[in-house]
Amino acid sequence: MAKLxxxxxxxxxxxxxxxAELNEPQRLAVTQTQxxxxxxxxxxxxxxxVLTYRIAYLIKMxxxxxxxxxxxxxxxxxxxxxxxxxxxxGSEARNLFMGTFHSVFARILRIEAEKLGYPRNxxxxxxxxxxxxxxxxIKEEGLNDKLYKPANIFYRISSAKNSLIGPAAYANxxxxxxxxxxxxRPKTAELYAKYANRCFLAGAMDFDDLLFKMHELLVxxxxxxxxxxxxxxxLLIDEFQDTNSAQYDIVQRLSAVHENVCVVxxxxxxxxxxxxxxxxxxxxxxxxxxxxxxxxxxxxxxxxEFIVNAANQIIKNNSxxxxxxxxxxxxxxxxxxxxxxxxxxxxxxxxxxxxxEQKMRNHWLNQDFAILYRTNSQSRALEExxxxxxxxxxxxxxxxxxxxxxxxxxxxxxxxxxxxxxxxALKRIIxxxxxxxxxNTVNTIIVKAQEKECSLWEICENPEITQxxxxxxxxxxxxxxxxxxxxxxxxxxxxxxxxxxxxxxTGLVEDLYKDKTVxxxxxxxxxxxxxxxxKDYTTQESQEYEEDEVQPESDLxxxxxxxxxxxxxxxxxxxxxxxxxxxxxHAAKGLEFPSVxxxxxxxxxxxxAMSMSSREDIEEERRLFYVxxxxxxxxxxxxxxxxxxxFGQMNYQDPSRFIEEIGVDNAEYFGKTxxxxxKIESNWGNKWDENRGxxxxxKPLNExxxxxxxxxxxxxxxxxxxxxxxxxxxxxxxxxxEGVMVLHEKFDKGTVxxxxxxxxxxxxxxxxDDFGQKKIMLKFAKLKIIxx
DNA sequence: ACGAGGGGGGTTTTT
DNA sequence: CCCCCCTCGT
Numbered sequence: 115m116a117k118l119x120x121x122x123x124x125x126x127x128x129x130x131x132x133x134a135e136l137n138e139p140q141r142l143a144v145t146q147t148q149x150x151x152x153x154x155x156x157x158x159x160x161x162x163x164v165l166t167y168r169i170a171y172l173i174k175m176x177x178x179x180x181x182x183x184x185x186x187x188x189x190x191x192x193x194x195x196x197x198x199x200x201x202x203x204g205s206e207a208r209n210l211f212m213g214t215f216h217s218v219f220a221r222i223l224r225i226e227a228e229k230l231g232y233p234r235n236x237x238x239x240x241x242x243x244x245x246x247x248x249x250x251x252i253k254e255e256g257l258n259d260k261l262y263k264p265a266n267i268f269y270r271i272s273s274a275k276n277s278l279i280g281p282a283a284y285a286n287x288x289x290x291x292x293x294x295x296x297x298x299r300p301k302t303a304e305l306y307a308k309y310a311n312r313c314f315l316a317g318a319m320d321f322d323d324l325l326f327k328m329h330e331l332l333v334x335x336x337x338x339x340x341x342x343x344x345x346x347x348x349l350l351i352d353e354f355q356d357t358n359s360a361q362y363d364i365v366q367r368l369s370a371v372h373e374n375v376c377v378v379x380x381x382x383x384x385x386x387x388x389x390x391x392x393x394x395x396x397x398x399x400x401x402x403x404x405x406x407x408x409x410x411x412x413x414x415x416x417x418x419e420f421i422v423n424a425a426n427q428i429i430k431n432n433s434x435x436x437x438x439x440x441x442x443x444x445x446x447x448x449x450x451x452x453x454x455x456x457x458x459x460x461x462x463x464x465x466x467x468x469x470x471e472q473k474m475r476n477h478w479l480n481q482d483f484a485i486l487y488r489t490n491s492q493s494r495a496l497e498e499x500x501x502x503x504x505x506x507x508x509x510x511x512x513x514x515x516x517x518x519x520x521x522x523x524x525x526x527x528x529x530x531x532x533x534x535x536x537x538x539a540l541k542r543i544i545x546x547x548x549x550x551x552x553x554n555t556v557n558t559i560i561v562k563a564q565e566k567e568c569s570l571w572e573i574c575e576n577p578e579i580t581q582x583x584x585x586x587x588x589x590x591x592x593x594x595x596x597x598x599x600x601x602x603x604x605x606x607x608x609x610x611x612x613x614x615x616x617x618x619x620t621g622l623v624e625d626l627y628k629d630k631t632v633x634x635x636x637x638x639x640x641x642x643x644x645x646x647x648x649k650d651y652t653t654q655e656s657q658e659y660e661e662d663e664v665q666p667e668s669d670l671x672x673x674x675x676x677x678x679x680x681x682x683x684x685x686x687x688x689x690x691x692x693x694x695x696x697x698x699x700h701a702a703k704g705l706e707f708p709s710v711x712x713x714x715x716x717x718x719x720x721x722x723a724m725s726m727s728s729r730e731d732i733e734e735e736r737r738l739f740y741v742x743x744x745x746x747x748x749x750x751x752x753x754x755x756x757x758x759x760x761f762g763q764m765n766y767q768d769p770s771r772f773i774e775e776i777g778v779d780n781a782e783y784f785g786k787t788x789x790x791x792x793k794i795e796s797n798w799g800n801k802w803d804e805n806r807g808x809x810x811x812x813k814p815l816n817e818x819x820x821x822x823x824x825x826x827x828x829x830x831x832x833x834x835x836x837x838x839x840x841x842x843x844x845x846x847x848x849x850x851x852e853g854v855m856v857l858h859e860k861f862d863k864g865t866v867x868x869x870x871x872x873x874x875x876x877x878x879x880x881x882x883d884d885f886g887q888k889k890i891m892l893k894f895a896k897l898k899i900i901x902x
Numbered sequence: 903a904c905g906a907g908g909g910g911g912g913t914t915t916t917t
Numbered sequence: 918c919c920c921c922c923c924t925c926g927t
Contacts, residue, residue, distance in 0.1 A: 188917090216917050241916085321917050388915065489914055491919095511916085548903065679917070700915045722914050738915080760913065762918035 136160075136167065143376075143409040144168045147175065147348070150369075150403035151376040152396070156440040157425065157744035158416025158706065161378055165350060166195050168376065169210065170202040172348055179209040183346040183368070187353040189214055189684045191704060211346065215361050216321060217679045219328040223319070224675065226331055226338055235533050235671030237318040238678040242517065243538040244268055244309075244320045250560070251308050255301065262299055270294070271306050275322035276358045276390030278329055281307035315569045316537040325360040332367050343371040353704070354379030354399075358390035366402065373403065381436050382429050385700060385738045387730070393434065414440050414744075416706050418447020421743060421750050424780040429740050431775055432733045450743075450776060453753040454769070454785025458492075458714075461755045462499030465711050468751060469694060470503050472709055480506055483694045484707040486742050488720040492713065493696050500694065508690040510697035514682050520626065520637040521644050525674070527616045528609075531600045532670045535569035544574075547621055550589035558582055559590075596620075609673040610652040613645055648673060699742040710746035712739075715754040716767040739772045752776070 136144060140160055143153045144167045155161035165184070173179055186192040192212040200207035211218060220238065227234050239247070248264040274284050284290050285303040294302040313319065319327055332339045349369045351357065354377035357365070369375035381393045400406055414422050422442045429435065455461040469483050485496055490512045500507045515521060523546060529539035545551040559573045562580045566573070573580065577590040596619070603615060617623040626638040651673050683701060695707070714720055721735035743750055754769050 214917065324917085386916075389917080491913085552903095681917070698915060719914095724914055734915095759918070 136163070137413060139409045139411050140164050140167075143411070144171050146407050146409075147172055147177075148374060150373050150399075150406045152354075152399055152406055152408045153376065153378040153411060154396075154408065154436055154438065155378055155380055155411040156414060156438060157380065157383065157741070158414040158442075159411035159440070160413075160415055161352075161380075161411065162191070162195065162704075164411070165352060165378060166198045167202075169195070169350065170199050173199070173203045173206060177348060179203075179206050180211070181345065181347040182350070183211045183218070183348070184350040185215050185218060185352065185365075186212065187214065187356065187704065188681060189217060189679070190681075191352065193684075214679065215357070215364075216324045217676070219324045219364075220675050220679060222342065223324065223327060223331065224672075226335075229335055229338065230327060230331060231314070232319070232327075233317045233533060233535070235317075235674075237316065237529055237533050237536040237539065238324070238675055239313065239318045239320040239538060240517070240678055241268070241321070242522075243318070246538055246541075247312055247316075248305065248309055251305060251312065254560070254564070255305070255308070257301060257305075262301065262305070266299075267302060267305050267309075270302050271309060272322050273390060274306065275326040276360050278326065278360050278363060280326070280330075281310045312537065315535065315563075315567070317533050317535040317569070318537070322360075325358075325364065329360055329364050329367075332364065339367060342368055347372050347374060349375040351375070351377045352379075355381050355384035355393055355396060356386040356391040357395050358392060359395070360390075362395045362398070373405070375403075381434075382432075382438075382737055383703070383741050385703065385734060385741055387734050396436070410438055412438050412440055414442040416747050417442060417444065417744060417750075418748055419445040420447050420449050420780045421746050424450055424750075424776045425740055425744050427777045427780065428736060428743070428772060428775045432736055433729070434733060447748060450750045450752060450781040452773060452776070452781050452783050452785075453751065454783070455753055455755050457757045458495040458755050458759065459498065461713055461753050462495040462497075463502075464753060465496060465713060465751070466499035466503045466505060468711070469500075469505055469709075472749065478708060480692050480694045482708040483711070484702065484705070484709075484745065485694065485696045485711045485713060486699050486702050486745065487696075487713050488699060488722060488738075489714075490698060496696060496713065506693045507696055508693040510682050510695060511701045512682070514680075515640070515643070515685065516677055516680070518637075518640055521640050524613075524616070524622060524641055524644060525677070527600075527620060527622070528613065528670055528674055530571075530597055531604065531612065531616070532674055534571040534597060534601070537570050540570050540574075544593060547625060549593060551586065551593065555582060555586045555590070604670065608652045609670045610645075610649045612670050613648045617641070617645065647677075651676070699738050702745050703741060706745055706747055708747045709749040709751070710743070711751045711753065712742045713753050714758075715752050715770040715773055716758065717770050719758070719767070720770055721772070736772060736775075739770075743776075752781075 137160075140163070143151065143164050147168070153161070153164060155164070169182060169184060172182060184192065184195070186195065192214070196207050196210060196212055199210070213221070223230075223232075223236070224234055227236055245264040245268050248267050249259070252259055252262045252264065252267070270290070274280075274287075274290060279287055279290070281303070284306050291300075291303065294300055313323065332342070346368060349365060351365060356379075365375065365377075377396075377399060379396060381396055384391060384393045400408070417425075419442055422440055426440060453461075453464055455464055465485060472478055472483070473480070487493065487496075493509050493512070497507065497509070516525065523542060526539035526542040529536045530543060534540070541556060544556060545553075558580050559570050559577070563570050563573045566579075574590050574594050577587050577594075582590075600612070600616065600619070604612065607615065623638075623641060626634060626641055629635070629637065699712075718726075720739065721732060725731040725735050743752075752773065754767065754773065756767055757764050758767050759765070
């Protein structure tokens with residue numbers, strides 16, 4: 115009785131808590147626990163809070179956490195949500211089934227794999243593995259690898275899988291086939307079939323297979339479908355606008371019995387169409403669930419008024435959207451600052467200075483800042499500038515830790531030991547470290563495996579049938595023995611012990627240890643880090659789940675599956691909490707920062723040149739910009755550069771069309787001219803012709819091959835006199851080795867003198883000011899003196 | 903078997 | 918420019 119009262123009291127207390135913290139639509143979205151629910155949630159509208167409370171509420175209402183499946187976009191989001199829920203409901207939160215689509219399905223597939231003919235410890239091929247396999251298939255088929263590029267074929271296969279089209283269906287699919295034919299790649303369907311078969315023989319699934327095979331599992335095995343339909347009584351899907359048709363199909367199937375499915379999304383923030391995501395899912399959802407309750411969260415708690423206004427201004431240029439108006443009560447903010455800079459490095463310096471200044475003025479910390487860009491390669495110039503001001507930063511995304519060569523090699527050993535059929539891993543290590551198995555031998559094994567329709571490993575176990583010479587055979591025997599000796603220990607050892615064993619027996623760690631070069635040291639440290647990671651994983655797993663029904667999964671296969679789905683975002687590196695964060699806009703989805711910098715707002719960069727062929731493309735880029743600016747809570751700074759290097763070639767840039775869309779009332783403009791011009795006059799080159807005194811640019815660039823370090827001073831040539839209101843784009847002498855371009859306003863007056871002949875493939879230029887003191891050196895040929 | 907050096911190709915975003 | 922791949926030399 116007392117217990118019941120307690121429960122009631124806590125329910126009441128909780129209800130009050132919820133009511134206090136949630137606004138009306140949020141509260142409705144939380145408490146509508148039965149039946150299909152769709153929450154359209156604008157940026158900063160408390161979407162995560164609603165999801166968190168909804169799950170907590172479900173648990174408090176007596177739903178078993180084991181029966182709740184919550185699919186998020188990143189593992190980190192899941193982890194954070196789990197923590198927040200456990201603050202409300204306690205340790206029960208641990209039993210929630212939470213994670214990304216990919217990781218949750220991988221977990222289920224691990225349990226059910228054998229039904230599909232896969233081993234339980236199947237490997238997950240990452241994109242590199244997949245492309246490498248495709249590359250060898252293309253080669254084996256004797257196809258022209260200029261025409262059949264692995265990346266391209268991979269993309270085709272990926273799109274097919276995301277539309278639930280298997281190899282057989284692909285071969286009969288009019289759209290796919292006609293596209294391939296007109297692209298001159300009629301063999302694509304065949305390659306798809308071969309690829310799928312090879313993956314199967316290798317006991318491997320790629321990322322898309324995790325969805326595709328999950329779907330197959332539910333379709334082919336009604337008892338499995340039944341099992342999971344009843345296991346999960348409540349489904350929650352975050353970032354629904356970024357799900358693809360395969361994901362939607364699976365969600366529909368899983369929720370078909372109870373229809374307790376809650377999707378949360380924002381059509382205006384859909385930015386993953388390129389990997390099959392479709393807003394159509396949101397529209398279909400209304401069609402497929404007539405009883406659907408829809409809630410719109412339109413109040414933004416994150417950003418100040420100017421930012422929200424600008425966001426609304428921008429998104430209204432898109433034709434395709436669900437009507438909603440985001441509003442905020444925070445009306446005391448400052449305007450968005452828009453900076454025009456001369457070059458990429460100038461932009462970097464500006465941002466670094468602004469961060470420095472804002473830190474001082476507002477007593478903000480490094481972690482309050484984020485710099486967002488369209489492409490990963492843009493981080494370089496920013497890094498340089500931040501480093502010069504000693505501002506600690508951390509880059510998210512880009513080449514992940516697990517993709518480094520030495521790490522991949524080490525992991526390949528673990529993969530082969532866990533699943534010897536894993537072809538890609540086997541190929542990596544079969545002769546690494548060198549053990550006398552040549553490329554030719556490996557090719558013979560591949561051919562034989564093809565012939566026998568089996569994995570490479572099975573050939574290695576019986577290498578006699580290849581009729582290879584005795585020397586090669588004995589090398590293979592030795593290799594097989596090595597792997598088998600590891601496998602024998604698999605049962606009694608956890609992942610960490612196995613990893614240590616591998617490091618010792620293969621000599622991998624020792625080899626790296628011996629290498630005392632800087633790179634070698636780095637590689638050694640990476641392996642150490644990897645081993646630490648394995649250790650953390652094993653201890654964590656066994657501790658956390660000790661008293662629970664959940665099985666500890668600290669074995670090698672589980673570890674491997676987990677890391678292959680880990681993103682850089684999930685990686686909480688030491689000290690990254692005190693750093694400025696650099697990432698692509700895509701990676702910033704779902705995050706927020708007090709001060710946000712959106713850099714490189716130039717036409718052909720953002721929007722990307724690759725995404726301007728259709729209205730849909732442009733609209734996705736616009737949504738991406740919308741996502742970018744709505745990350746900012748208080749300060750938003752946008753910048754663009756007038757020049758940018760691309761393949762070592764300097765190009766003049768136009769400001770992004772999106773800058774205009776912000777609206778002049780929401781922004782202040784800074785830079786060389788006071789106002790942002792919608793179009794920059796393209797007369798950059800003309801003035802030059804008038805001013806230049808000779809034609810050093812006409813000479814072939816690679817005429818002089820003196821290395822940069824041997825800096826001689828050839829005779830000077832007077833080229834031009836800079837007049838007032840001219841701008842010289844040049845390079846600081848100290849920046850020479852990095853080739854950083856700067857805009858020098860100081861050169862209001864002065865003589866520009868140039869010389870040629872320094873640096874490989876480059877023409878260097880030296881500028882003197884009138885006082886003959888400051889020397890500024892140009893590394894690049896394309897000096898321009900322009901009038902503003 | 904490995905490295906240096908030439909040649910060619912790429913230019914988006916990611917689970 | 919940068920990175921990958923191929924070749925050729927040791």
